[in-house]
Amino acid sequence: SSSGNGSPSFRRKPVIIIVVGMAGSGKTTLMHRLVCHTHLNNIRGYVINLDPAVMTLPYGVNIDVRDTVKYKEVMKQFNLGPNGGILTSLNLFATRFDEVISVIERRADQLDYVLVDTPGQIEIFTWSASGAIITEAFASTFPTVVAYVVDTPRSADPSTFMSNMLYACSILYKTRLPLILTFNKVDVVAHQFALEWMEDFEAFQAAASSDHSYTSTLTQSLSLVLDEFYNNLKSVGVSAVSGVGMEAFFKAVEASADEYMETY
Ligand code: GDP
Numbered sequence: 386s387s388s389g390n391g392s393p394s395f396r397r398k399p400v401i402i403i404v405v406g407m408a409g410s411g412k413t414t415l416m417h418r419l420v421c422h423t424h425l426n427n428i429r430g431y432v433i434n435l436d437p438a439v440m441t442l443p444y445g446v447n448i449d450v451r452d453t454v455k456y457k458e459v460m461k462q463f464n465l466g467p468n469g470g471i472l473t474s475l476n477l478f479a480t481r482f483d484e485v486i487s488v489i490e491r492r493a494d495q496l497d498y499v500l501v502d503t504p505g506q507i508e509i510f511t512w513s514a515s516g517a518i519i520t521e522a523f524a525s526t527f528p529t530v531v532a533y534v535v536d537t538p539r540s541a542d543p544s545t546f547m548s549n550m551l552y553a554c555s556i557l558y559k560t561r562l563p564l565i566l567t568f569n570k571v572d573v574v575a576h577q578f579a580l581e582w583m584e585d586f587e588a589f590q591a592a593a594s595s596d597h598s599y600t601s602t603l604t605q606s607l608s609l610v611l612d613e614f615y616n617n618l619k620s621v622g623v624s625a626v627s628g629v630g631m632e633a634f635f636k637a638v639e640a641s642a643d644e645y646m647e648t649y
């Protein structure tokens with residue numbers, strides 16, 4: 386109700402879905418699954434790859450950072466290592482991101498969602514100027530949501546779970562966009578434990594206190610902080626491999642987009 390949506394040019398569609406998460410959480414596999422789901426259900430999707438270093442993608446893309454910047458050449462030209470090469474490639478791409486926005490704007494009437502895959506190393510997107518520029522460019526033009534992908538089996542340990550949630554929390558604060566905690570790989574481990582920990586911080590504290598390597602007072606304070614954080618977001622369980630949870634995911638996206646329209 387503050388700024389953007391007062392303008393008549395601000396549309397409800399397409400909704401931008403930025404997929405972020407730790408390396409190996411399953412972003413690319415989930416993107417593939419989401420793309421398949423859109424094709425099978427006549428949902429009109431548009432796909433953007435922002436990972437300059439990915440070798441092959443299992444899904445077709447409409448806009449690919451790799452078509453504009455060759456990360457290996459950027460590495461050579463600026464004498465950089467792999468991470469510097471990826472970061473610089475994304476910076477170069479960000480300088481021309483208004484062109485990407487224009488392309489989407491021209492197709493807006495024919496699109497429901499824009500799915501955005503991000504670099505394997507999460508901080509390259511979430512803690513860089515170019516990541517912020519790209520996110521802001523999306524969010525000032527279209528309703529934009531962040532899908533934070535969690536490796537559920539690897540988060541079953543309380544200290545890993547908390548680290549992951551704190552990271553998600555920092556992304557929420559940095560982007561100020563609706564965030565969907567997307568618990569992936571539920572074909573391996575169900576995300577029920579996570580829902581219980583998020584619902585009841587005492588249950589989480591009890592689980593954490595059995596882990597003696599953990600500083601219990603810090604855990605207790607942080608779980609109170611996170612309790613407030615959980616109130617501000619949606620969570621879904623999905624499996625990029627089995628395809629479970631796709632409808633719940635898109636439902637959460639729609640609810641987040643509504644929230645976006647009310648807030649921004
Ligand atoms: P990214 O680095 O976040 O893009 O992760 P990838 O999509 O490359 O996936 C990392 C690994 O997790 C791969 O071996 C995937 O096959 C696996 N993976 C991804 N999603 C799932 C899932 O839902 N279930 C299972 N069992 N494995 C998954």
Ligand code: MG
Nearest residue numbers: 412413504505
């Ligand atoms: Mg990937």
